[in-house]
Amino acid sequence: AQSVTQLDSQVPVFEEAPVELRCNYSSSVSVYLFWYVQYPNQGLQLLLKYLSGSTLVKGINGFEAEFNKSQTSFHLRKPSVHISDTAEYFCAVSESGDDKIIFGKGTRLHILP
Amino acid sequence: DVKVTQSSRYLVKRTGEKVFLECVQDMDHENMFWYRQDPGLGLRLIYFSYDVKMKEKGDIPEGYSVSREKKERFSLILESASTNQTSMYLCASSPLRLGVLTEAFFGQGTRLTVV
Numbered sequence: 001a002q003s004v005t006q007l008d009s010q011v012p013v014f015e016e017a018p019v020e021l022r023c024n025y026s027s028s029v030s031v032y033l034f035w036y037v038q039y040p041n042q043g044l045q046l047l048l049k050y051l052s053g054s055t056l057v058k059g060i061n062g063f064e065a066e067f068n069k070s071q072t073s074f075h076l077r078k079p080s081v082h083i084s085d086t087a088e089y090f091c092a093v094s095e096s097g098d099d100k101i102i103f104g105k106g107t108r109l110h111i112l113p
Numbered sequence: 114d115v116k117v118t119q120s121s122r123y124l125v126k127r128t129g130e131k132v133f134l135e136c137v138q139d140m141d142h143e144n145m146f147w148y149r150q151d152p153g154l155g156l157r158l159i160y161f162s163y164d165v166k167m168k169e170k171g172d173i174p175e176g177y178s179v180s181r182e183k184k185e186r187f188s189l190i191l192e193s194a195s196t197n198q199t200s201m202y203l204c205a206s207s208p209l210r211l212g213v214l215t216e217a218f219f220g221q222g223t224r225l226t227v228v
Contacts, residue, residue: 006155009153034216034217036219042221043203043219043220043221043222044156044203044205044219045219046216046217049215049216051215090155090156092156092217099144099161099163099207099209100158100161100169100171101146101158101205101207101217102158102172103148103155103156103157103158104155105153105154105155106155106156
């Protein structure tokens with residue numbers, strides 16, 4: 001069965017600095033990968049997804065992620081964060097042929113002024 | 114835009130009550146999901162349904178059941194509410210695989226408190 005590990009529960013970063021949020025998955029078959037964002041007191045919103053093709057995926061709000069099959073990773077990056085990026089970020093995986101979507105425990109991104 | 118609507122944003126129920134959480138989606142999606150979200154634990158899948166009257170257990174089904182009598186509506190039932198079921202409950206829907214699962218669309222959540 002698939003699983004997702006988000007290695008950091010909280011990440012503090014200064015405004016305008018780059019950030020990387022780490023995500024590793026476990027699966028024995030092909031996977032689809034997702035990053036969702038949850039702003040305070042709001043629902044989950046899709047940031048980006050990897051389904052197939054190019055391993056570098058660009059999403060909304062300047063975020064991107066790279067699928068690395070050999071390292072079973074799908075890390076999220078942004079070159080310069082803004083205070084409005086303060087949120088919780090969730091990595092998720094779905095296996096090919098299975099419509100379940102399994103989420104990681106989330107990473108809280110704290111932007112420091 | 115896809116809309117997933119959960120009937121209540123906040124609920125307070127007593128221990129032992131039978132609780133119904135309702136979710137409706139307007140995009141004719143085959144798949145629907147119920148998750149609970151707890152601090153430090155992320156989203157954990159309770160049940161999902163891939164068609165009317167069809168369901169599968171997720172990772173934490175104990176104490177819950179579901180009902181899907183119509184395609185657009187997916188109900189989560191707490192047979193006898195307990196305080197450890199106090200949580201945020203999130204409903205989601207997604208289109209059936211056409212070789213590919215595209216994404217899940219989420220409702221705003223129901224914060225349930227069991228006293």
